[in-house]
Amino acid sequence: MKVTLTFDNGPHPVGTPIVLDTLEKHAVKATFFLLGSQLADNNNVALAQETAGCGHLIGNHTYSHNEALGLMADQQAALREITDTAAILAPFASQPRLFRPVGKKGMIGPHLFSNETWSYLSAERYDCLLWNCLTREWEREESWLEPTLADMSQRPWSVVVLHDVYPAAMRHVDRFIQELKAQGAQFTQEFPDDCVAMRGGSTTILGKALRDAATANA
Numbered sequence: 001m002k003v004t005l006t007f008d009n010g011p012h013p014v015g016t017p018i019v020l021d022t023l024e025k026h027a028v029k030a031t032f033f034l035l036g037s038q039l040a041d042n043n044n045v046a047l048a049q050e051t052a053g054c055g056h057l058i059g060n061h062t063y064s065h066n067e068a069l070g071l072m073a074d075q076q077a078a079l080r081e082i083t084d085t086a087a088i089l090a091p092f093a094s095q096p097r098l099f100r101p102v103g104k105k106g107m108i109g110p111h112l113f114s115n116e117t118w119s120y121l122s123a124e125r126y127d128c129l130l131w132n133c134l135t136r137e138w139e140r141e142e143s144w145l146e147p148t149l150a151d152m153s154q155r156p157w158s159v160v161v162l163h164d165v166y167p168a169a170m171r172h173v174d175r176f177i178q179e180l181k182a183q184g185a186q187f188t189q190e191f192p193d194d195c196v197a198m199r200g201g202s203t204t205i206l207g208k209a210l211r212d213a214a215t216a217n218a
Contacts, residue, residue: 001185002157002192005030006131007164008061008100011038011047015164019173020054026177028187030056031129032164033100036063036085045088052092057189059098059129060085068102070111070214078114082121096200099126106134106161110214112197118211125201129191133158137169145172149179159195 005023007030010016016032023030032051039045052058062069062081072078082099099121101112108130113121121128133151137144152158164170180187197207 001152001180001183003152003180003185003187004157004159004189004191004195005162005187006033006100006129006159007031007162008033009035009038009065010164011044011051012165012167013041013043013047015167015170016047016051018167018170019162019164020051020056022170022174022177023056024054025174026181028177029189031059031094031098031189032056033059033061033098033129034085034089035061035065036081036088037065038165039085039088048089049092052094057094057098058089058092059094059100060089060126061100062102065102068104068111069117070114071104072114075114075116079116079120082117086124097124097126099128100130101128103131106131106136108210110210110216112210113214115214121198122201122203126198127191127196127200128198128207129159130195130197130206131159131161132192132195133160135160135162135169137166138163141166141169142172144169145176145179148176152180157192159191 063085069078104111135144135148196204
């Protein structure tokens with residue numbers, strides 16, 4: 001079993017340090033998709049820099065996380081969701097630059113991107129990275145571990161979405177990693193093709209399917 005751990009919506013002054021300490025304890029590297037709005041606080045900027053310094057990948061997860069980009073009426077505002085965050089992340093963002101769109105309760109579909117945002121991400125040669133395993137710890141902060149492990153057992157490679165903005169849930173990441181290691185899991189910062197919509201600005205098979213669906217629904 002391969003496992004790619006990702007953490008969305010941070011940095012968080014309590015949750016992120018819990019995660020960083022846990023990952024260091026287990027010598028596991030992850031990918032953190034940050035919100036521009038969270039980086040309005042200089043302490044959180046320092047925390048993001050620390051995260052990058054620990055060898056974790058840093059990606060863009062929009063500025064506000066208020067709406068899926070393809071569903072926003074103002075497409076210039078949708079574009080700013082990416083560009084405003086990119087400007088903040090510039091000193092410590094990973095290369096190639098990484099972007100994760102906002103889902104709709106975790107759903108993957110043509111609503112993830114607009115034409116304008118897709119064109120921008122392609123021109124700037126982003127990797128657009130999705131997911132295939134939601135812990136839904138925002139709904140069950142104290143009881144997400146077992147159902148997530150059961151879900152992961154159904155596939156050979158899981159890209160797990162966690163949120164370091166929920167400190168209570170993050171206290172279970174230690175046991176989560178222990179359980180996965182006991183099962184022989186291999187942790188990686190790579191992403192499988194079925195979770196990548198764009199690599200280096202080039203549309204993947206998944207990305208083409210999303211764009212074709214968006215065109216059909218237009």
